[in-house]
Amino acid sequence: MGNAAHAESLDHTVYHTPFAVEPSFESWNTPGNYRWGYLGADKLPDQMRVWLVQKTDQEVGGVVARGAGFTDSPDAEVLAPGFNLGKSYGDVGIGRHGNFLQWGYSAPPSQMTEPGRRLFLNGIHYIKKFDGKAPLVRVQSSARTDALGLTRLVNRLSLDDRVISRLPQSLRDKYHSDPRALFFVMTFSESLYDRYHEDPNGLTQYYRENLEWVYRDQVFKVDEELKGLGIDSNRKVESLRRLIELLRDAQHAATAKKLLKRYTDQPFEAPQHWRQWFEENKDRIFFSDVGGYKFFVAPAGYVVDK
Incomplete structure (x- = not known):
């Protein structure tokens, strides 16, 4: 990671509690590597709004985590996308995964900017509330x-x-x-x-x-088998429901069973057991690419974005 972060996620509580983080924003030229790897529908602007987290001679560095798939899991969040040369737009400069605070900047506090120091302290304060909540998904x-x-x-x-x-x-x-x-x-x-x-x-x-x-x-x-069943995605909870329904369809039951094994780690054989599991957990089911293209069940208390 270089020295700056993108001016995003600034409404998150980590920018306000217990210390107010008040960055000074600058406009920097958009790195060419961002354009090469960018997959969004809109064109990236020629300049991007950033703020300095630290002041070092380091302009090029790695990332603390890849952005692609990072937020599949409800216990992962991007706190600051890092500005970097050589990596993708949206890769994680500062993040949280379970009870881990991921800080991708290299400088000690003495070389951080005042907003950087405050964010670092706020991050330590914020991660304390997740004590004992280990990551739900591993890459x-x-x-x-x-x-x-x-x-x-x-x-x-x-x-x-x-x-x-x-x-x-x-x-x-x-x-x-x-x-x-x-x-x-x-x-x-x-x-x-x-x-x-x-x-x-x-x-x-x-x-x-x-x-x-x-x-x-x-x-x-x-997945041509899933497409052949008329199911429009392999990562929607509704798709999981539909596969369970198809277990009672003599024409498609074998394919549905095969796909349920592909996209879950559940051991059920009988359709009623699949239905019971789904109904008991449907509000906490989520899908993760990086977790192995599987559906998972979050523990009680997690808010799962459908």
Whole structure:
């Protein structure tokens, strides 16, 4: 992380309690790397409003967490998106995950700005209320939006020789150990290679059009089985309800059961047990890409954004 944060999330209580955080805002040129990886509908502005958290010679740095998929879980929140060169817009400069305060800035308090110091103290005060509330989800996979970013690299990225050497010989032989070809088939569905390996824009469009059905099982896939059932997303709680209903449909029961196993870790076999579980927990069910493309149940007391 560099020295600045984006002027976002400023209404959060961490900016007001117990100390008032009053940043001085500046307009900085939008980093070129933001434009490359940005997936939003609107175009990014030429300049962005930021404020200095610290004053060091450091302009380039990492991030405390990737933004993609970070807030899948109801116990994770972005407190300050970091301004950074080389990473994506929206990556986390300061965040909370469960009872962990994630502070991505490197400077000691003596090199922080006054607003930075106040936010640091407020963060410590804020995280105390989450004592004992361990994170609900741990990172098991990559967010579906990562597929969109990676599609743009199919003509530029390749696997290194060490990775290639660990691949099955049959796969290496099929693609003549071509590092770019192997990057493609180890990232996306192999069935897409002939159509899209020289068409990154077409590959991006394919995943964009199918984003609600994307999941990751070693590679990024589109769930054609779910689409075939007429279900419009794999991450909506309503989709989970529909799969449980289909367990009583003789024509679709086997597929529904298979998909329930794909998207949950529940051991139920009988439809009535699935229904009972869903009805008891439906207000606390959430879906996480980074948690492994699964539905989870938050403990009592969590507010789950549907």
